[in-house]
Amino acid sequence: MTTTNRRYDIDWLRVIAIGLLLIYHVAIGFQTWGVMIGFIASTKTWESLWIPMSMLNVWRIPLLFFVSGMGVYFALRRRNWKELLMERTGRILVPFLFGMFAIVPIHIYLWKSYYKMTAGYEYNPGHLWFLGNIFTYVLVLSPIFFYLKGHDDGKLAKGIKWLFGNPLGLFATLATFAAEAWLVNPGIYSLYATTWHGFFLGLLAFFFGFCFVLSGQPFLELILKWKWIFVVIGSALFVIRMVVFKQMAPNYLQSIESNFWIFSVFAFGYKYLNHGGKALAYLSQAAYPVYILHMVFLYLGSKYIFQLDLPAPVQFLMVLVVTSVGCFATYEVIRRVKFLRPLFGLKWKSV
Template sequence: MSNSIRRYDIDWLRVIAIGLLLIYHITIVFQPWGVFIGFIQSDQPLKSLWIPMSMLNVWRIPLLFFVSGMGVCFAIKKRNWKQLLTERARRILLPFIFGIIFIVPIHFLIWQYYYSQDVSYMLNRSHLWFLGNIFMYVLILSPLFFYLKRIEGSLLGNRIKKLFGSPLGFLIIIGTFVIETFVVKMESFELYAMTTHGFVLGLLAFLFGFLLIYSEAYFWKSVLKWRWFLIIVASLLFSVRLFYFELVNAPNYLKAVESCFWVFTVFAFGYRYLNHQSKILSYLSEAVYPIYIIHMIFLFLGSYLILPLNISTIYKFILIVLFTGAGCYILYEFIIRRIKFLRPFFGLRRR
C-alpha cells in the first residue's frame, strides 16, 4: 500500500473518544441503575446527566472501533501479516490478559468492600472486553486486509476507494448497521459490552474504519464537504429520540442511523480542525491507552472515598472526576511510563 501522511486527526479522535469514555463511566456512578452493571452507585443520582450521556452512547463505542480499524490500515502499510499479528499480540493481547489478572480484580475488591460483600479474587474482562474484541477482529479480518493491500493499485482496488467516497458508500455503512439491528435483535443498541451485538457491530465498524482509510482522500473530501449536513441530521435524529421517544423506546434501527451520522460528523470536523501535530497530542497519544486500562481503579476508589461525604452531589461528581484524572495521571507519569519492564503490560513500546 502506498505511504500516506500521518493523520493527526485520527490520533486526536482516539484520545477524545477514550476521554469521553472515562467521563461516561464516571457519570454511571450517578445514575439509578449503576450498581446493576457493577459500578459503585451514588444514593443521590444526577439524572440530568443522562441526556448528554444518551447522545454519546450511540456513537462513542462505534467510533472507537472505527478508529481501531483505521489504525490497522495504517499499520499494514509497512508490515506483513506475521509482523502485524506479532505487534497486535504485544500491544493488545498482552495488556488484555495482564489487565484481567492484575487490574480488573482491584476495582472488584473495592466494590466488594464498599457494599460489605465477601471479599474474593475475581477474573473478569470488565471494561477490557474492548481489547479482546479488537484482537479477534485482527485475526478474523487480516486475510481480507492483506488481500486489499495486494490489489490496491488494481481496477477493483480503485473502485473500492471511490465507492466509499460516494453517497453509495455512506448508504452501505448505514444500511449494514441497520441490518445488524434486525439480525442480532439486541435488547438495546447501546449494550455493547460482552454481547453478541457489541461483537458484530464492532466487527463491522472495524472493517469500515479500515476501508475509510483505504479509500484515501475520497471519503474524507466527501465528509468535509457535507459536514454541516451531517451534524444537522445527527442532531435532528437525537432530537426525535429525546422528545418523541423520551430516550426510552426509540427503535434500534433509528439509533443505528443516528450513530452513523454522529460518527461521520466527528470524522468530518476532526479532519477539518484536528489534523495537526502538537506536543500535547504526542504525550496524550501514548498516555491514553494505559489510562484506559487503569482508570476503573481510581474511579472505584474515588467513589469509595467521596460518595460517603456530606456534600452536594454535584460536588461529589466533580471531585470524582478530579480524583480519577489525577490518580491516572500520577500512576501513568511516575510509574507506568518510567519503569521499563511495566511498559509492555500497558501497551507501550519498550524504550
C-alpha cells in the same frame, strides 16, 4: 497500498474518545441503575446528566472501533502479516490478559467491599472486553486487509475506493449497520460489552474504518462537504429518540443516528484536528494505560467521595479529578519502568 501522511486527527479522536469514556463512566455513578451494571452508585443522583450521556452512548464505542480499524491500515504500510500479528499481540493481547487478571480484580474488590459483599480475588475481562474484540478482529480481517494491500490496483480495492468516494458509500454504511441492529436485535442498543451486538457492530466498524482510510482523499472531501448535514440529521434523530421514543428508539434508528454522529466527528476532526504537537504526543501514549487503569481510580474515588454529604455535581467533579489524577500519576510511573510498559500497551523502550 497508497502511502499517506500521518493522520493526526485520528490520534486526536482516539484521545478524545478515551476522555469521553472517563466522563461517561463517572456519570454512571450518579444514576439510580448504576449499581445494577457493577458501578458504585452515589445516593446523590444526577439524572439530568444522563441527557448528554445518552447522546454519547450510541456512538462513543463504535467510534473507537472505527478508529482501531483505521489504525490497522497505517500499521500495514510498514509491516508484513507476521510483524502485524506480533505487534498486535504485544500491544493488545498482553495488556488484555494482564488487565483481566491483575487490574480488573482490583475494582471488582472495591465494588464488593463498598457494598459489604464477600470480597475475594475474581478475574474478569471487565471494561477490557474491547481489547479482546479488537484482537479477534485483527485475526479475522487480516487476510482481507493484506489482500487489499497486495492488490491496491485490483478490482476489489478500486471498488471500495469508488464506493466510499461518493454518497453511495455513506448509504451503504448506514444500511449495513441498520441491518446488524435489526438482525441481532439487542435489548438495548448501547449495551456493547460482551454481547453479540457489540461483537458484530465492532467487527463492521473495524472493517469500515479501514475502508474509509483506504478510500483516501475522495472520502475526506465527501464528508467535509456534508459535515453540517451530518450534524443536523444526527441532532434531529437524537431529539426524536429522547422526545418521541423516551430514549428507547428502534435499534435500526439508533444505528443510523450513531453513524451520522460518527461521520460528523470524522469530518470536523479532519478539518480542525489534523495537527501534531507535544500535547498530542504525550496524550497518545497515555491514552492506553489510562483506559486500562481508569476503573480502579474511579471506584477508589467513588468509595470515599460518595460517603461525603456533598451535592451530586460536586461529587462528580471530585471523582473525575481523582480518576484523572490517579491515572496520569500512575502512567508517569509506568512509562519509566521498562518491564511495566508492555503490560500497559507501551513499547519496551523507556523514556
